[in-house]
Amino acid sequence: xxxxxxxxxxxxxxxxxxxxxxxxxxxxxxxxxxxxxxxxxxxxxxxxxxxxxxxxxxxxxxxxxxxxxxxxxxxxxxxxxxxxxxxxxxxxxxxxxxxxxxxxxxxxxxxxxxxxxxxxxxxxxxxxxxxxxxxxxxxxxxxxxxxxxxxxxxxxxxxxxxxxxxxxxxxxxxxxxxxxxxxxxxxxxxxxxxxxxxxxxxxxxxxxxxxxxxxxxxxxxxxxxxxxxxxxxxxxxxxxxxxxxxxxxxxxxxxxxx
Amino acid sequence: xxxxxxxxxxxxxxxxxxxxxxxxxxxxxxxxxxxxxxxxxxxxxxxxxxxxxxxxxxxxxxxxxxxxxxxxxxxxxxxxxxxxxxxxxxxxxxxxxxxxxxxxxxxxxxxxxxxxxxxxxxxxxxxxxxxxxxxxxxxxxxxxxxxxxxxxxxxxxxxxxxxxxxxxxxxxxxxxxxxxxxxxxxxxxxxxxxxxxxxxxxxxxxxxxxxxxxxxxxxxxxxxxxxxxxxxxxxxxxxxxxxxxxxxxxxxxxxxxxxxxxxxxxxxxxxxxxxxxxxxxxxxxxxxxxxxxxxxxxxxxxxxxxxxxxxxxxxxxxxxxxxxxxxxxxxxxxxxxxxxxxxxxxx
Numbered sequence: 001x002x003x004x005x006x007x008x009x010x011x012x013x014x015x016x017x018x019x020x021x022x023x024x025x026x027x028x029x030x031x032x033x034x035x036x037x038x039x040x041x042x043x044x045x046x047x048x049x050x051x052x053x054x055x056x057x058x059x060x061x062x063x064x065x066x067x068x069x070x071x072x073x074x075x076x077x078x079x080x081x082x083x084x085x086x087x088x089x090x091x092x093x094x095x096x097x098x099x100x101x102x103x104x105x106x107x108x109x110x111x112x113x114x115x116x117x118x119x120x121x122x123x124x125x126x127x128x129x130x131x132x133x134x135x136x137x138x139x140x141x142x143x144x145x146x147x148x149x150x151x152x153x154x155x156x157x158x159x160x161x162x163x164x165x166x167x168x169x170x171x172x173x174x175x176x177x178x179x180x181x182x183x184x185x186x187x188x189x190x191x192x193x194x195x196x197x198x199x200x201x202x203x204x205x206x207x208x209x210x211x212x213x214x215x216x217x218x219x220x221x222x223x224x225x226x227x228x229x230x231x232x233x234x235x236x237x238x239x240x241x242x243x244x245x246x247x248x249x250x251x252x253x254x255x256x257x258x
Numbered sequence: 259x260x261x262x263x264x265x266x267x268x269x270x271x272x273x274x275x276x277x278x279x280x281x282x283x284x285x286x287x288x289x290x291x292x293x294x295x296x297x298x299x300x301x302x303x304x305x306x307x308x309x310x311x312x313x314x315x316x317x318x319x320x321x322x323x324x325x326x327x328x329x330x331x332x333x334x335x336x337x338x339x340x341x342x343x344x345x346x347x348x349x350x351x352x353x354x355x356x357x358x359x360x361x362x363x364x365x366x367x368x369x370x371x372x373x374x375x376x377x378x379x380x381x382x383x384x385x386x387x388x389x390x391x392x393x394x395x396x397x398x399x400x401x402x403x404x405x406x407x408x409x410x411x412x413x414x415x416x417x418x419x420x421x422x423x424x425x426x427x428x429x430x431x432x433x434x435x436x437x438x439x440x441x442x443x444x445x446x447x448x449x450x451x452x453x454x455x456x457x458x459x460x461x462x463x464x465x466x467x468x469x470x471x472x473x474x475x476x477x478x479x480x481x482x483x484x485x486x487x488x489x490x491x492x493x494x495x496x497x498x499x500x501x502x503x504x505x506x507x508x509x510x511x512x513x514x515x516x517x518x519x520x521x522x523x524x525x526x527x528x529x530x531x532x533x534x535x536x537x538x539x540x541x542x543x544x545x546x547x548x549x550x551x552x553x554x555x556x557x558x559x560x561x562x563x564x565x566x567x568x569x570x571x572x573x574x575x576x577x578x579x580x581x582x583x584x585x586x587x588x589x590x591x592x593x594x595x596x597x598x599x600x601x602x603x604x605x
Binding site (some may be wrong): 035163164165167168184204205206207208231232236237238240243 | 273360377471474476477481514517568572575
């Protein structure tokens with residue numbers, strides 16, 4: 001797996017480095033440390049300090065590119081294919097996000113790679129939560145969660161949220177054979193059956209239930225699938241992964257399908 | 259659409275309109291007969307109007323006929339402008355009770371412990387109440403301050419045209435029957451007219467549409483809001499619009515995230531038929547009070563949908579889940595649903 005790690009000069013940059021140190025040695029073959037030219041000019045030792053923190057990674061490269069971060073990361077990922085991008089949030093408040101947008105959301109939308117958003121990781125990863133929708137990325141999310149489990153020594157658990165509610169209708173309106181909400185849970189369960197794992201199912205609003213599960217069981221990392229072109233609904237569809245990304249209190253990995 | 263089918267629907271529209279206007283005329287003529295009932299129940303003032311409209315909508319299982327009745331009572335000077343306004347608002351608070359009833363029957367049929375099908379009815383009622391209560395307060399203030407005074411339509415020419423067409427029928431019924439019976443006949447005509455209007459609806463269920471994916475896809479809130487408004491502009495009934503979320507392609511499920519914005523949109527355009535009734539009843543304030551309420555609901559709904567849709571969803575979902583967790587909790591919810599308007603009338 002080829003990874004790109006954005007080196008942020010702020011204290012949030014430490015989060016990305018700490019998380020990368022926990023996960024990437026067991027996961028990544030090659031890691032590129034990317035810093036913007038403006039940050040490198042202000043702190044010439046930034047890259048060397050980052051390199052020193054990631055001594056467990058076999059192939060470590062460095063690069064400086066013109067900023068801002070979103071532009072630098074986007075250009076690099078488009079130029080050379082990466083499987084994973086590791087980036088901390090920019091720490092913008094609500095007003096700044098309204099004016100400039102969210103850095104991590106912009107990166108998730110624009111790069112054709114999975115994105116790991118680092119938020120104050122613990123000393124050790126112990127619990128990973130993988131949210132399975134039963135949609136096109138379910139298989140990829142399961143695979144990634146199990147790889148993270150292997151790489152970090154944490155324990156992955158798997159959650160599906162059934163947010164469907166039954167519509168009251170006259171008996172004659174009921175279709176005889178039709179897809180039902182149980183199908184999404186069944187697909188998620190089937191993906192886990194192949195690897196001998198169990199699925200926890202909760203009912204409620206998707207984002208709220210996932211976040212409640214993260215908080216309730218003190219998960220250190222949330223893994224979820226990104227929206228794909230194969231998902232129905234097109235432009236009218238809400239990006240649930242982005243909502244989770246902005247609201248999640250812990251680090252989050254958004255997995256691209258395929 | 260084939261010519262024959264088009265002609266059939268056109269005929270039904272004409273019939274529905276004829277019966278609708280007849281109903282309004284009967285209600286106006288028979289309004290005097292309901293005064294003893296209103297006085298006996300001590301229905302007066304804004305709180306009485308809200309309570310009466312609310313209870314009537316629960317009993318009649320629809321809000322639109324009750325709103326139309328409120329306008330005819332206004333035209334007959336049985337209710338004042340604020341009272342009629344309150345009754346229309348109250349009718350919306352009870353309008354989705356029919357959805358709850360159908361859901362409950364479905365749950366009983368399937369012997370569910372958790373009242374899952376009742377969820378939608380409870381969500382519709384709660385979402386409506388959260389918006390309509392402040393909307394009514396805002397609207398009453400607006401009415402006092404003279405908002406939309408330019409919409410005061412005398413409609414004398416239209417009134418005299420309607421009197422020419424319907425005068426002989428209504429005059430005969432009034433001479434033969436007690437006023438109260440004429441009023442009740444008006445209610446039945448109104449319900450009949452709405453049934454005929456429902457038959458005129460295009461067959462939305464058999465066509466693929468964004469609505470048919472609402473059981474699988476979580477749509478952006480403003481998209482569902484616009485879909486709810488658009489669908490209800492055709493159906494003019496929130497409960498019918500909700501039933502249209504049961505597409506033939508799926509087994510009658512909707513993602514709960516889609517429910518609230520849909521209902522918020524539906525709650526605005528459901529007034530279209532009431533606006534129409536307001537233009538026909540012949541009171542200068544009839545259109546104005548509907549327009550004021552519609553505007554206040556819109557003013558409050560749009561910020562919810564654009565700025566805080568998820569907080570709103572969370573609130574409604576929390577209440578709806580608690581209310582449908584068991585039979586006992588649902589019974590408690592229904593008791594409260596009837597107790598509040600009763601207390602408002604008694605106040």
